[in-house]
Amino acid sequence: MRDQQLSVGEGDSQESLDMDVEVKPEALLEPCKLCRVRPRNGNIIHGRTAHLLTCFNCAKRLHKFHAPCPGCGKIIQKVIKIYVV
């Protein structure tokens, strides 16, 4: 009596590696998303979070015209200037 065990497939090779690396470090060094000239130093604050993707001038303008945050579409509560030292 010969039992041929051909099923050696044990353990799924499904590795669910959740690699959330959407925010690249280089993205912070890119210029303002709107004018593409000035550095992104205008922090758009909404609630307890903020988006840093425009310069202070563009961020101020968005706030002035009651435009939503270009990053997530939330209402801009405040705009602050970032100083990197």
Ligand SMILES: [Zn+2]
């Ligand atoms: Zn700008």
Ligand SMILES: [Zn+2]
């Ligand atoms: Zn936002």
